Amino acid sequence: MSEFKQADHKLLVIPGPIEFSDPVLLANATPGTAHTSPAFIPVFGESLKLLRKVLESTEESGSQPILIAGSGTLGWDAVGVNLVQRGDEVVVLNTGYFGDSFAECLEIYGAKVNQVKAEVGDIPSDDAIIKALSSKPKVITITHVDTSTGVLSPAAHIASLVKKHSPDTLIVLDAVCSVASEEIKFDEWGLDVVISATQKGLGVPPGLSVVLASKRAVEVSEKLTPQGYYISWKKWIPIMKNYEAGKPSYFATPPVQLVYALNTSLKSITSKPISERVEAHKAASKYVKDELSAIGLDFVPKNRDIAANGMTAVRFPQGLKAPDVLPKLAERDIVVAAGLHKAIVTEYFRIGHMGVTAVDRQRGDLEKVINGIKEVLGKNKD
Amino acid sequence: MSEFKQADHKLLVIPGPIEFSDPVLLANATPGTAHTSPAFIPVFGESLKLLRKVLESTEESGSQPILIAGSGTLGWDAVGVNLVQRGDEVVVLNTGYFGDSFAECLEIYGAKVNQVKAEVGDIPSDDAIIKALSSKPKVITITHVDTSTGVLSPAAHIASLVKKHSPDTLIVLDAVCSVASEEIKFDEWGLDVVISATQKGLGVPPGLSVVLASKRAVEVSEKLTPQGYYISWKKWIPIMKNYEAGKPSYFATPPVQLVYALNTSLKSITSKPISERVEAHKAASKYVKDELSAIGLDFVPKNRDIAANGMTAVRFPQGLKAPDVLPKLAERDIVVAAGLHKAIVTEYFRIGHMGVTAVDRQRGDLEKVINGIKEVLGKNKD
The missing domain is CATH 3.90.1150.10 (Aspartate Aminotransferase, domain 1)
Structure with missing residues (x-):
């Protein structure tokens, strides 16, 4: 090609x-197709299922994939909009530029952010993380790979610290630069939100915000008044459930061609x-x-x-x-x-x-x- | 092809x-290209300029085009995030489903919404609009074409009513289903925000939120604390200005392939x-x-x-x-x-x-x- x-x-x-890859680019050139058409619905539905598979999650766990037109950054706002209320305490583990920015985003939504900052090129110590967990924050965020430093945070280990020291804390993994390139075991590690985008390990042009939320995270979001409209999970989750069940549904127009491209890449990724x-x-x-x-x-x-x-x-x-x-x-x-x-x-x-x-x-x-x-x-x- | x-x-x-069109689909299959590359920057910059041209606006007017990964709906949130503060009065002229939804979105951002509803298939009367303007609302929204009814609102006429009865009110035109298919004279009509998306008159796959903001609207936004992060104009406008000036810049990754596709379509549209x-x-x-x-x-x-x-x-x-x-x-x-x-x-x-x-x-x-x-x-x- x-x-x-x-x-x-x-x-x-x-x-x-x-x-x-050429097949992914070809899929991104799919002709105009209705977002509610019998041609497209199964492609969207399958993409949601395959995304769970890439993240080693299962339908039985109740995890909810959410694909919305946007960049990876939109996932930060999704956390702020759907999981944070004014005054909620959030711990941000900071291994670079993207920790600073995630913290800034969450503060806009009223979070009281406690940043645990590592030296440049390093990760926060266990002691520092355990200390930050002592106040039982509502959410802790981990930048899996901070692309500003190339540092890989030991997400499984950090998740185990959270489970031990503050089990009710929701674990948010910023995995923009790690999904489909680094090991992520969503169910086994007990993650609550994985945030990603298409243009990195998933190998698809940019423009899709990729999220997987645990049953627990979804339940927390259901009890809140979302602080935004476009990325309200209350709006989107019924749509995602319908797509996965093969039913037409509309809240806002999904980026149809990008979903075709993602589907092509996910099928290739999950073929092994x-x-x-x-x-x-x-x-x-x-x-x-x-x-x-x-x-x-x-x-x-x-x-x-x-x-x-x-x-x-x-x-x-x-x-x-x-x-x-x-x-x-x-x-x-x-x-x-x-x-x-x-x-x-x-x-x-x-x-x-x-x-x-x-x-x-x-x-x-x-x-x-x-x-x-x-x-x-x-x-x-x- | x-x-x-x-x-x-x-x-x-x-x-x-x-x-x-085939050239637009081909552009959407552009190989992986850096969002900060010398190849891409002029394409993005030119797209911003051509968008102004499609909307009959000019650089001299100080109008600011903003292209962000997202659907048309994201433009509603952009208004809520960047122009609305809690308690602000907003008049929503309602000609169908999309008026209801826009109102719901703005209420999430704290707007006191006064909906002026037309009968199904009709538009609000001048008297009703003038009455709603008597309280000098901060913002008035017009759904140019409500795709749930196919009703075209007389945007030029409504804008003239606003200029006469409440000249400080910001005029927001939801033009998702009218940009590049209906007449829009941004500068001449004195519009403040046009919201659109790519998958309708612009003839480009869905996934790009398209906004043009007047100098006046930008100035209002600069005085507020934005109620969100991903669609904060304070974050994006410097990026857009840099792209238009040919300089690399980063806030969140733009949907590069969609911008190539939009550029291809805009060049075709503005060739006549x-x-x-x-x-x-x-x-x-x-x-x-x-x-x-x-x-x-x-x-x-x-x-x-x-x-x-x-x-x-x-x-x-x-x-x-x-x-x-x-x-x-x-x-x-x-x-x-x-x-x-x-x-x-x-x-x-x-x-x-x-x-x-x-x-x-x-x-x-x-x-x-x-x-x-x-x-x-x-x-x-x-």
Whole structure:
């Protein structure tokens, strides 16, 4: 399907959006189709079911997938609108830029936010988390992968701390940059909300907010007056239940083509055990990090155990900055991302290795990136 | 580009989503592209400028286009979040389902809503509007085309009443089903906010919330604390200004492929005077309504002067309901929409004639619809 490749298309290896497969792009060009049509309803319904599968959840658990036109950020507002009331205490575990922003969002909805901040490149200590839980907050948020630092939070471990020290606290995982690239066991870990978007591990163009809410989270939302309209779960959950049951239903028009694209990607992702996909991302990450280590580069995360598998935040060699490196990579048709975290913004850059780039290694995307970096840094002659 | 036509694609003639042109669908399949890339920034920037042009506004007026991932409904929340504070008085002119819903949305944001309701198929009287304006509300909303009734509100006339009787009142036009199909003169009429979406007259897959705000509306929003995060204009306007100025900028990831698709459609739309496009929709509407009148059908709008040009709400012949007609049209690969307005839901159906269906008459879409209806109703032998 080379007709979809723009002549000037460059390899996109930022921490999202990522490279999309041709079948996904073709699905995004589905002709005009009614959001209530017999053609579309089963596609939407199946996508909801497959999303549960990717997150290792089950219908029996009562978990509720919610797909709404929007970006990943809309998921933060969904938490504020549907789970927070003025004065509610929320603990935000902060591993970078996205913790700051999530906290700012929740404060707009009246949350009393207690941020537990890690040093740049690190994660909050168990002691700090346990201390924050002592006040029994209503909600705790975890940024699974903060794309500003490339730090991977140990979500399963943190969830176990919450279950032990404050079991009524709702656990919200900001998984924008981890769904379908990092391990997430929604039911087993006892998560309450997973927030994501399509343009990262799910491998679908941006424009869909992806949420999975636990039965417990849905019950909490049902008792509140939502603080917004467009992302009110009271409005959307009946619609999602209808789509999943194969019935036409309308609240606001879903992004039909993006749902076709998501369905295509979800079917591909779930055609193999999700654990295989996670392993493929670990292998891709190991390749990238080993190669960059071998040429003497350092990483933003303090150690490999807390480094994301879907992206790498790598420090420039001493004396170099983004303008010395990124334009030269772009000349080689390789698009990486500049720094984002204010404290170190000029000191590092970011490489995404999610979706087809990580899983379909025959594409050679990773070798292209590594060779490009070696060339630009003059390390290709070793 | 017949490879984009699904084998089972049916002609989509509902009041949105509509049929999309092949170049627009191709643009929606643009490969993964960074939202901050030199490839994408000018495409986004140009789309903002062209949107102003479609709405007959100018940069000199200080009007601000805002494109965010979301559906048309998100625009209602944008008004609630950015222009309303608790206790503010808002007048909602109600010509159907979408007036009820807009009112419900604004009440969530604390607006004291005064609904001026028309009879089904009619518009509010001048006297009723003038009376509602006597309390000098902060905002008045007009549903330009209520797709539940097919009623077209005389927006220019209503705006002139507001200018005369309560000039400080902000005029919000819900133009989801009228942008690029009905006449809208943003600057000349003195509108403050136009809300729309991509899947109707703009001819682009659903998933983008489209807003144009006047300088005056932006100034009002700047003095408020926004009641949300994702659709805060304080967050987005600097981003939009940067895109328009050709600079990379990030708040939340825009739906890159949809912006390419919108850009493709906007360039096509603005390649001719917008008045020609409006006339084409009037001609399409006249053809449909004349043909349906000729076989004895009646319409929901009380007269042609207040009937939309982008859609037709038509009553079933006595004794027939949706299950007697719509499935038989679907068998003929024609998808129209059932009724939506509760008071008359079983009594009528809706035909969309926007975008390529109205403008590219060589497609023969309208003839196919009319012939299909005649066949199904047994009126093809006259």
